[in-house]
Amino acid sequence: MKSLGSIRRDFAPWNDPNAKPYIQFDKVTKKFGEFTAVNNLSLTIFEREFFALLGASGCGKSTLLRMLAGFEEPTAGRILLDGQDLRGIPPYKRPVNMMFQSYALFPHMTVEKNIAFGLKQEGMPGPDIEKRVAEMLKLVKLEQFAKRKPHQLSGGQRQRVALARSVAKRPKVLLLDEPLGALDKKLREETQFELMDLQQELGLTFVVVTHDQEEAMTMADRIAIMDKGEVMQVATPAEIYEAPTSRFVAHFVGNVNMFEGKVAEHTANATRITGATGAEIVVDNGGKAAAGSDIVFAIRPEKIKVSSKKPADAVNALEGEVYDVAYLGDMTVYHIKLDDGQIVRASALNASRVTEDPLTWNDRAWVSFRPDAGVVLTR
Ligand code: ATP
Secondary structure, X not given: OOOOOOOOXXXXXXXXXXXXXXXXXXXXXXXXXXXXXXXXXXXXXXXXXXXXXEEOOOOOHHHHHHHHHOOOOOOEEEEEEOOEEOOOOOHHHOOEEEEOOOOOOOXXXXXXXXXXXXXXXXXXXXXXXXXXXXXXXXXXXXXXXXXXXXXXXXXXXHHHHHHHHHHHOOOOEEEEEOOXXXXXXXXXHHHHHHHHHHHHHHOOEXXXXXXXXXXXXXXXXXEEEEEOOEEEEEEOHHHHHHOOOOHHHHHHOOOOEEEEEEEEEEOOOOEEEEEOOOOEEEEOOOOOOOOOOEEEEEEOHHHOEEEOOOOOOOOEEEEEEEEEEEEOOOXXXXXXXXXXXXXXXXXXXXXXOOOOOOOOOOOEEEEEEOOOOEEEEOX
16 A cells, blocks of 8 residues: 555544544634734644644744634634634633643742642642642653752753643643743654653644644644645645645745746646756646646655666656765765756665765766656646
8 A cells, every 4th residue: 555655644534524623713814903813714623633733933823822722812713612612712711721832830839739730720629639640740750850849850841840730630622832942952852752642642632833844744643834824734744745735835844846847748647847947857646737837846855866877767867967965874965956057956865884876076967756756736
């Protein structure tokens, strides 16, 4: 069985026409004065989904989260949770909790008191609180830190306290605004896996805001890519990467080569594209673009092979010379300047220690790729 990307996903309610959406943004607009932060946006999230909102600073991700939490009301449109319109319901009455970027821990309280705080406010009986706090401490592996205060903890430990505190009340949905923003790279990576395990264990729906594409790719079941208050694409990480539907999304996630061109003709199972500078490309998935229309062919660097000779069996092969080359250990990145002037980025995994066909600056070189290696974009 073939699939996009290397992971098989068995959890995919978005592909089931009978699955009931859990969270629905229905034509939601949010204006601050004249400024439109969220623009007529519709989005569906399913129960137990790990959903990521990904976008550049200011694209409206946090505003979306804050509306779901109830700190802001939409200017127009509806937000539904389990079929119920949330308009007018105050934050504390929503089955939603939010973990803020700053964690907002109480500095003068111990870890266990921080975790217990919300439960106490809710009026939970003392012994139940104790039991729940112990459960939470175990969940985030902080049992031995119960009596410490936040300033006596590392960044990662503080993050876990904040997490324990926000799930202590057993919300149905946890909203996380840049949950790992304060951690250094290595700790971030570890914590991403911890967060995924925790979400699985608790069976909660997570909606996380991040501007870090790798983080979204690692953790999320699906990602919504946002730009200027609108959703550009909602899809699994593999679909976002392997089948972006627009130049914006192709550019936003990972590295990509773009060939401007026109659809020259469709044949029975292929599409021929002529590049703006003369190069010809044959693809087997360009059927949706009308013949004669302007398109962009987008292809990821690792899908392009670089060789000193033209591969005998290549459907697509373009000639140029090595413009730049960087050995990064696990892979080598080539910049090949094609004879039409375009610079192509290609990367090769160094799966063995020696290379059969080493290249260097100014060598003549061929770039080649399969007809299914890239996507044809019409917008
Ligand atoms: P970041 O990653 O920087 O947090 P974001 O995508 O979360 O960005 P939002 O915080 O949702 O962005 O803000 C979206 C836009 O709305 C921004 O241009 C911001 O300046 C504006 N905005 C947000 N809150 C308000 C407010 N209370 N009043 C006026 N403008 C606001």
